[in-house]
Amino acid sequence: MVASTGDTGHALAGNQAMMEGAVLPGNSTVAFRKQPVPQPGHGQVLLRMKASSICGSDIRAIYREHLGKGEEAALDIIAGHEPSGQVARLGPGVKRLKVGDRVAVYHISGCNACEDCRMGYMISCTTKEHRAGHGWQRDGGHAEFMLADEPTCILLPDELSYVDGALCACGFGTAWEILNxxxxxxxxxxxxxxxxxxxxxxxxxxxxxxxxxxxxxxxxxxxxxxxxxxxxxxxxxxxxxxxxxxxxxxxxxxxxxxxxxxxxxxxxxxxxxxxxxxxxxxxxxxxxxxxxxxxxxxxxxxxxxxxxAWVTSLAHMEQLLEQLARWKLHPEKIVTHRFTLKETGEAYRLAAEGQCGKVVVVLD
The missing domain is CATH 3.40.50.720 (NAD(P)-binding Rossmann-like Domain)
Structure with missing residues (x-):
């Protein structure tokens, strides 16, 4: 498929279009930076972010202090590993998705060759140089746009909201994995x-x-x-x-x-x-x-x-989304606080207190 030049909004107009994203420098702080809207490469899609929820791992290992080394939890990575959004642009070689599709994102990409990747458990990819998590080693969902690999994007059933989708890769996915x-x-x-x-x-x-x-x-x-x-x-x-x-x-x-x-x-x-x-x-x-x-x-x-259990697999996440729609069950039910992108600092402060339900940055 040839890359589309179509888009879902004016922010993509022009080659130098800019976007804003939130980063976690450590020391319980949030900073913002502007950068060009990225262009999707082969097999990638550009997503217009709609919802990006906050995970306890973000609080523990990045927001309070950077516990990783080197590429782990890099200081200049846009945060957020629980994203969902709408396809805004296609890169060359995209076969399944089209502009306008609503998707949830499996938040880890891997080598696609090791045993775990072939089973859909990119979370435990054994080839470290290829394993990259949104918000950790590659830009995440606390921004107006995010690049994602096509295989990690799962179509959202019509019955589920973007917030439902954001909660399903990590938190609900992990729960689903161990319960099954x-x-x-x-x-x-x-x-x-x-x-x-x-x-x-x-x-x-x-x-x-x-x-x-x-x-x-x-x-x-x-x-x-x-x-x-x-x-x-x-x-x-x-x-x-x-x-x-x-x-x-x-x-x-x-x-x-x-x-x-x-x-x-x-x-x-x-x-x-x-x-x-x-x-x-x-x-x-x-x-x-x-x-x-x-x-x-x-x-x-x-x-x-x-x-x-450590997160779920790509296939099991897709199964979870289908089952939630069938049950008419909404992960969004556990969300107690919603913030805009500009309010991401307050969102993290509240989430770090550990006294509420799920906290979500909503970009729609």
């Missing part, structure tokens, strides 16, 4: 430790998959109240020394058939494991601290199976 890997369904009582955005996503999808009861825990009263208000959990417990006994009381002394830690906090991971019933399944998706367990009483004797 653990085969959560109607016979399961579900424990979710950590009721931040990923925990809320996990609870929402667990309910959709048929979990008979969802119990959530968090140290934040505001987040417990939000989970109850959104009707994503049946019970929301403070993550304190009494949490385990209360979980046992709610499950006839047995614990939950399935438990997932979404916080990455060592005490919450241990609570998830010890709140899992005998022969149950426990999953970890929250990045963070180590955990010390007494292997025999905590794991071997109760014969618990442990799962880990």
């Amino acid at each position: 890997r653990m085969k959560v369904g109607g016979g399961d009582r579900m424990l979710v430790t950590g009721l931040g955005p990923v925990g809320l996503a996990t609870a929402m999808l667990a309910r959709a998959l048929g979990a008979s009861k969802v119990i959530g825990t968090d140290i934040s009263e505001a987040r417990r109240e939000l989970a109850l208000k959104l009707e994503l959990v049946d019970v929301a417990l403070p993550a304190d020394d009494s949490a385990l006994s209360q979980i046992k009381q709610l499950t006839n002394g047995r614990g939950c058939e399935a438990a997932i830690d979404c916080s990455g906090v060592a005490s919450a991971r241990l609570l998830a494991l010890r709140g899992t019933r005998q022969w149950g399944r426990c999953g970890f998706i929250g990045e963070g601290n180590d955990i010390h367990i007494n292997v025999s009483p905590d794991l071997i004797h109760p014969q618990i199976t442990i799962y880990g």
Whole structure:
């Protein structure tokens, strides 16, 4: 297909059209820079950004301080690895997409040759020089436009909004991956430790998959109240020394058939494991601290199976979007705050406080 010269707005007019984007210099700050609107290369599309949500990984590893080395979390990269938008221009060789298409974006590109890439798990591409994440090693969604590789763009079902799409690659995608890997369904009582955005996503999808009861825990009263208000959990417990006994009381002394830690906090991971019933399944998706367990009483004797998941695959993300449309379920439900691009600094400040639901930069 020949590259299109058509566009979806006046900002693309002329070869020197400029755009604004937000970068994360570290030290809990946000800066802005202007740069030319990029031109799509072979197999790429230029997206007009519509929504770009903030992930806890952005807060932990870039906003507060740059934890990566060299190309990891580069200082001058436009932030945002949870983007969705509308195709504004096609590069040469684009075969599937057309100008005007609404898309969500799988936020990692890889070598497309290693085993993980061939399975659609570009998140764990083994060829480091080819692995590039939006907002980390390549420009992300906190800008008026963003370049994306055509294979990483998934058409948004008409029933889903741009904000729905932005939430699906990382947060909801990770929750979807582990819930399916653990085969959560109607016979399961579900424990979710950590009721931040990923925990809320996990609870929402667990309910959709048929979990008979969802119990959530968090140290934040505001987040417990939000989970109850959104009707994503049946019970929301403070993550304190009494949490385990209360979980046992709610499950006839047995614990939950399935438990997932979404916080990455060592005490919450241990609570998830010890709140899992005998022969149950426990999953970890929250990045963070180590955990010390007494292997025999905590794991071997109760014969618990442990799962880990790190984002989802391209194919599973597409499956998730289709299923959300079928269920008439909207990830947008967990969004508590929306900001314009110029308000990105306030968006990050609020998200970093850890007391709210999902925070989204909306560009439409």
